Amino acid sequence: MATKQHPYRSKALRSLHLAMEGLHKVGAIDRKTMREFDVECLTTIETFDADGIRALREKAQMSQAVFARVLNVSTSVVSKWEQGEKRPSGPSLKLLSLAYRKGVEAIM
Template identity: 55%
Template sequence: MTKRYKSTALAALHESMQDLHDIGVVDQRTMRKFDESCLVPVAEFAPDEIIETRNRAGVSQAVFAHYLNVSVGSVSKWERGEKHPSGPALKLLDLVRRKGLEALA
């Protein structure tokens, strides 16, 4: 997955800082601050948006869960609003919403 930046200038700055981090000049805490400043945050999903994304893909909860590498129960709870996706699952949901389920296949 490619990173999405707020601007091209911030992309250049972030990539330079990432290079410095890779060689050990910049610590992890500083890198996290740069991530927050430069990267576009992944939007949260409302339950109806998750249902719409899954329905647009034309798959069941079980198949959708398989592609996202989560349990069927998690997808069910997200769609009922009992829990909210986070971390890698949230990023994958965003990718599926933008590019379709084929992006994960």
């Protein structure tokens, strides 16, 4: 059985969230309350424009190629993000959000 992996905002929120999941499993809290609690505990997704992505990469002092490797995307994708031709989505957007909040080192 696979377990869910959650990107928690802090270790304390991780512990609290796990306790709430246990209460949800035994029926002590309903699904709606659990969903609301998820929103408060889990890392929120930021939106990034071309300048924001470039600034994040430059702050990390990385070339587009290295930044792309850290995000597990191609260099051309990073280039297109920075030129505004494409916008990040899915896992890439989540990784960018984590890098923005905690630094690129957190996703390496």
